[in-house]
Amino acid sequence: MSKTLQAIRGMNDILPEQTPLWRYFEDSVARLLDGYGYRQIRMPIVEFTELFKRSIGEVTDIVEKEMYTFEDRNGDSLTLRPEGTAACVRAVLEHGLTGGGQPQKLWYAGPMFRHERPQKGRYRQFHQIGLEVFNLEGPDVDAELIVLTWRLWKLLGIRDAVTLELNSLGTPEARARYREALVDYLSARESQLDEDSRRRLASNPLRILDSKDANTQALLVDAPKLADYLDDESQTHFDGLKTRLDAAGIPYVINPKLVRGLDYYSKTVFEWVTDQLGSQGTVCAGGRYDGLVEQMGGKPTPGVGFAMGIERLVLLLETLGKVPESLARQVDVYLCAFGEAAEVAALALSERLRDQLPDLRLQVNAGAGSFKSQLKKADKSAALYALILGEDELAQQVVGVKPLRDSLKEQGNGEQRTIAWDALAEHLASCL
Numbered sequence: 001m002s003k004t005l006q007a008i009r010g011m012n013d014i015l016p017e018q019t020p021l022w023r024y025f026e027d028s029v030a031r032l033l034d035g036y037g038y039r040q041i042r043m044p045i046v047e048f049t050e051l052f053k054r055s056i057g058e059v060t061d062i063v064e065k066e067m068y069t070f071e072d073r074n075g076d077s078l079t080l081r082p083e084g085t086a087a088c089v090r091a092v093l094e095h096g097l098t099g100g101g102q103p104q105k106l107w108y109a110g111p112m113f114r115h116e117r118p119q120k121g122r123y124r125q126f127h128q129i130g131l132e133v134f135n136l137e138g139p140d141v142d143a144e145l146i147v148l149t150w151r152l153w154k155l156l157g158i159r160d161a162v163t164l165e166l167n168s169l170g171t172p173e174a175r176a177r178y179r180e181a182l183v184d185y186l187s188a189r190e191s192q193l194d195e196d197s198r199r200r201l202a203s204n205p206l207r208i209l210d211s212k213d214a215n216t217q218a219l220l221v222d223a224p225k226l227a228d229y230l231d232d233e234s235q236t237h238f239d240g241l242k243t244r245l246d247a248a249g250i251p252y253v254i255n256p257k258l259v260r261g262l263d264y265y266s267k268t269v270f271e272w273v274t275d276q277l278g279s280q281g282t283v284c285a286g287g288r289y290d291g292l293v294e295q296m297g298g299k300p301t302p303g304v305g306f307a308m309g310i311e312r313l314v315l316l317l318e319t320l321g322k323v324p325e326s327l328a329r330q331v332d333v334y335l336c337a338f339g340e341a342a343e344v345a346a347l348a349l350s351e352r353l354r355d356q357l358p359d360l361r362l363q364v365n366a367g368a369g370s371f372k373s374q375l376k377k378a379d380k381s382a383a384l385y386a387l388i389l390g391e392d393e394l395a396q397q398v399v400g401v402k403p404l405r406d407s408l409k410e411q412g413n414g415e416q417r418t419i420a421w422d423a424l425a426e427h428l429a430s431c432l
Helices: 019-035 049-057 063-065 085-094 139-156 173-186 195-203 203-208 212-218 232-248 312-321 340-356 371-380 392-397 423-430
Strands: 046-048 070-071 076-081 105-111 125-134 164-169 264-273 282-288 302-311 333-337 363-364 385-389 398-403 417-420
Touching: 019 105, 019 125, 019 139, 019 312, 046 085, 049 063, 049 076, 049 085, 049 363, 070 085, 070 333, 085 105, 085 125, 085 302, 125 139, 125 312, 139 232, 139 282, 139 302, 164 232, 195 203, 203 212, 212 264, 232 264, 232 333, 264 302, 282 312, 282 398, 302 312, 312 363, 333 340, 333 371, 340 363, 340 392, 371 385, 385 392, 385 423, 398 423, 417 423
Parallel strands: 333 363, 333 385
Antiparallel strands: 046 076, 070 076, 105 125, 125 302, 164 264, 264 282, 282 302, 385 398, 398 417
């Protein structure tokens, strides 16, 4: 017997029962970003592999172990994008969007791909919404990114479930001095490090700060601190960010071990974390990457951004019971028609209603059926009202309006009525 076809492990279908919540989340973010003056950009999901090697860093876990890389028919090495910042930088460079020092405030949404061990809140195809800002170098725009996420958490009702963690990585020169001190300290204790940390000691030692191994974390208690190696410029920038967050009333925690997993970060880094999702606690993260555009062949251009994980934030909404009740109903009105003449009239009547009430969610019965079977389908659709159009109603140019939910009785709309076609749109508008 042939193997049953199914989705690739870690790449999940998002079913019709789930998509209303996804749309609610995505629409909430899009409206918020419109209000802050961000413009959407859409990039391909496949890029040349060299793009990610140059930007993310060849010795990062993403490039070394997690990318989906393949050779196409032309012999080019291509990669499904593992994150959005590099692709966005490539796009703004290719199309000259950062030329002349003009600030650019951009956002994007879509799937990313990493070959990780699938678990709750972590998938091989996952979805992100990302923001990137170019040609603005002060702490004011760093603060704006954090402020707008703080506003989003309020809109979604999850502020109490997330915590902001901050750190500064300093300039590349300051970080190089710190890296040297950290390597000296850990090299003298290499035998006590976990296997991953020993591997990172030569290639990416700052990632050791983020180790989940308890013994390694115990060693780091007395290790050199990055804050002690910050240059004056980075310290001033970080102080300016904290001052603005304090003024906005946004609480935060300084996490000196927060380094992020990508090589291109400098100065500000931040994460929004939650303790409601087990080990997958980061729901939004980002920071400043002032050297990345130049590193990828452009002129020196300051940049800062973040990405939020849609799967994790949708899961957080579900976990906290913050899913709006209205999302359970995708149909407002279900139109039942009995007999061919009524079916023909129902089609015309439904389009007339859609013209008059553009936001009305109206489903017309298809496939005929008895009175009982059509009302059963109307009830199953979760609609608030069934419209009934039979031979008698057709002759009189009226429609029966039957409430389907007990809650409507409490609102005084629980009685079935007969409404003339000309008055139907106004009646439905008053009921919905």
